[in-house]
Amino acid sequence: MVVSSGITEAVGGAKAQDRTVDLFQGALVGHSTDTAIGRGLTELAAAAPLEGRRAFFLLPLLSNLAASTAIAMSDTNQSxxxxxxxxxxxxxxxxxxxxxxxxxxxxxxxxxxxxxxxxxxxxxxxxxxxxxxxxxxxxxxxxxxxxxxxxxxxxxxxxxxxxxxxxxxxxxxxxxxxxxxxxxxxxxxxxxxxxxxxxxxxxxxxxxxxxxxxxxxxxxxxxxxxxxxxxxxxxxxxxxxxxxxxxxxxxxxxxxxxxxxxxxxxxxxxxxx
Known part of the structure; x- marks a missing residue:
């Protein structure tokens, strides 16, 4: 049972990290929206009780950083x-x-x-x-x-x-x-x-x-x-x-x-x- 639980948590954590990377990449190219991010956060909370929750708290910071970087690059290129x-x-x-x-x-x-x-x-x-x-x-x-x-x-x-x-x-x-x-x-x-x-x-x-x-x-x-x-x-x-x-x-x-x-x-x- 302990081994099974560890495997489940590891799989959940891996899925959460993959999902975090996907959302972060989406934010960089401008495809993520508030609704999409909210849905992604809910999935993370449900799918990964341990590692997923840790990624859950980092996601807003990553999203804001990605948006700021995209805006700065856009302004530099358009002027x-x-x-x-x-x-x-x-x-x-x-x-x-x-x-x-x-x-x-x-x-x-x-x-x-x-x-x-x-x-x-x-x-x-x-x-x-x-x-x-x-x-x-x-x-x-x-x-x-x-x-x-x-x-x-x-x-x-x-x-x-x-x-x-x-x-x-x-x-x-x-x-x-x-x-x-x-x-x-x-x-x-x-x-x-x-x-x-x-x-x-x-x-x-x-x-x-x-x-x-x-x-x-x-x-x-x-x-x-x-x-x-x-x-x-x-x-x-x-x-x-x-x-x-x-x-x-x-x-x-x-x-x-x-x-x-x-x-x-x-x-x-x-x-x-």
Missing amino acids: PLQLQPLLQRAAWLRKLYFTRAAFSFVWVALAFTVAKGSPVVASALLVVYPAWDALANLWDARMTGGAKANPTQVLNAWISALVTVAVAVSLGLKLQLILAIFGAWAIVAGLLQLATAIRRRKSDKGQWVMMLSGAQSALAGGFFVAQQGSAAPVVQTFAGYAAVGAVYFLISGLVILFRKAKGEAGDFVSEQG
């Missing part, structure tokens, strides 16, 4: 993954803003120099500007989530493409409607830019500058419409608008650049919460 796309997006927007600023500055320089003595260059500049804006908006939408995530940029691109065609037709037919066309375009494009900046303000730096730029564009559009029919030179009148827009893009790019230089990359993650 870089969360940070990297945000930093890439910031770098992309900085590149976009600097590129658009550079293009506009070059366009303005040509408008006030070469275009003054060349009607062909002046006409070409008037067609190129909205065409470039359409391309830039499509580029922006593609690199920041696609068309579904950026409806305002896609709509802005289509409108800029239509304006390009309208300007080319007006120049070809000598309709003298350029300022009116550019004015209407500046109003709509400014409002769309404002909407884009408002949508991005919580996730991207420098958007307060883009809000100002969009509002200013809408106001300038009204001025262009009012100037239609006057003797004001079309290219030089619009060049002032383009120059202000270039400054806005430059400031936005610098805001993102200075944030990076100060090592504030952590803000990109904290502001997502």
